[in-house]
Amino acid sequence: MNFIRTILGDIPKEQIGLTYSHEHVVIDHCFATDIHPEFLLNDFEKLKEELLELKKLELSLMIDTMPVNAGRNPVLSAKLSKETGIHLIVPTGIHQEKYYPRNHWRFQYSEDQLSDLFIADIEKGIDRYDYNGPIVERNPSHRAGMIKLATNEEPFSAHQELIFRAVVNVHLHSGAPILTHTTNGTFALEQALFFEKLGANLDHVVLSHVDRNPDSRYIEQVLDTGVSVEFDSAFRWKTPENQTYTHLETLLSKYPHQIVVGMDAARNSYWKSYGGKPGLDYLLTTFPKELKKRNLEDFYDLLFIQNPRRIFSFIQPQNS
Numbered sequence: 667m668n669f670i671r672t673i674l675g676d677i678p679k680e681q682i683g684l685t686y687s688h689e690h691v692v693i694d695h696c697f698a699t700d701i702h703p704e705f706l707l708n709d710f711e712k713l714k715e716e717l718l719e720l721k722k723l724e725l726s727l728m729i730d731t732m733p734v735n736a737g738r739n740p741v742l743s744a745k746l747s748k749e750t751g752i753h754l755i756v757p758t759g760i761h762q763e764k765y766y767p768r769n770h771w772r773f774q775y776s777e778d779q780l781s782d783l784f785i786a787d788i789e790k791g792i793d794r795y796d797y798n799g800p801i802v803e804r805n806p807s808h809r810a811g812m813i814k815l816a817t818n819e820e821p822f823s824a825h826q827e828l829i830f831r832a833v834v835n836v837h838l839h840s841g842a843p844i845l846t847h848t849t850n851g852t853f854a855l856e857q858a859l860f861f862e863k864l865g866a867n868l869d870h871v872v873l874s875h876v877d878r879n880p881d882s883r884y885i886e887q888v889l890d891t892g893v894s895v896e897f898d899s900a901f902r903w904k905t906p907e908n909q910t911y912t913h914l915e916t917l918l919s920k921y922p923h924q925i926v927v928g929m930d931a932a933r934n935s936y937w938k939s940y941g942g943k944p945g946l947d948y949l950l951t952t953f954p955k956e957l958k959k960r961n962l963e964d965f966y967d968l969l970f971i972q973n974p975r976r977i978f979s980f981i982q983p984q985n986s
């Protein structure tokens with residue numbers, strides 16, 4: 667297929683330019699922000715201010731990564747995209763267990779029930795109440811464009827395996843691409859192999875935060891499966907050696923089509939408009955200079971445009 671599904675509608679992938687591949691653009695009040703108030707990203711004027719700066723730097727698309735019932739607000743996302751001119755992909759799928767109360771429906775529903783909810787987000791529109799209650803109101807023009815799942819630093823639980831199966835069902839049924847959370851790049855290989863076993867199209871599967879794993883040989887094993895990886899910690903390292911740039915130097919020439927980049931700036935203290943730093947523009951200002959210092963500037967187009975276009979476009983659904 668040739669399109670990407672944004673919160674304002676489908677667009678041909680060729681219309682996508684510079685892309686931030688793992689973002690937190692909108693995080694409205696939810697269980698996660700009650701525990702971590704620093705995650706809250708719902709002040710429309712501040713969000714707009716930061717995004718307009720990115721628009722000036724020609725940013726085209728941001729992949730927002732808060733899935734169901736973890737702070738989504740499709741109405742706010744749509745308004746933000748409309749008023750800034752930046753395309754936004756809003757996901758379906760589900761986040762780490764710790765971001766939901768213990769009695770949450772995610773732990774009760776079957777594989778089929780979760781699949782149906784995720785498919786409805788992609789095909790019929792995201793519930794404006796983000797599945798916070800029994801009333802569900804879908805706006806067919808606000809559809810999800812990606813499916814998210816998350817694992818932790820331990821072997822997958824039965825519940826997580828059920829989520830994997832639901833996510834791959836939805837991917838094959840709807841054609842939507844998959845993005846995952848890994849915790850510090852651990853269990854990335856197990857994620858990739860499980861997706862392969864379940865029959866996902868690995869050209870459209872991207873594993874996040876893998877640069878936080880210090881072992882580049884391990885990352886090579888992950889990439890050898892065919893999945894892509896997302897790096898987002900270049901601005902985080904406090905050490906003289908920047909592990910993200912070191913990984914890029916080691917891996918880019920060997921796997922040029924399987925790496926994308928993002929900010930994952932889930933704390934409002936990273937946003938200039940909230941009085942924080944480095945600001946979301948880091949990736950379009952400092953990062954390119956660091957690539958150039960390492961003679962990696964030829965990969966800029968792949969990291970920011972060509973690879974995201976492929977990964978985040980829809981595949982041909984199996985049921986059609």
Ligand SMILES: [Zn+2]
Nearest residue numbers: 688731930932
């Ligand atoms: Zn994230």
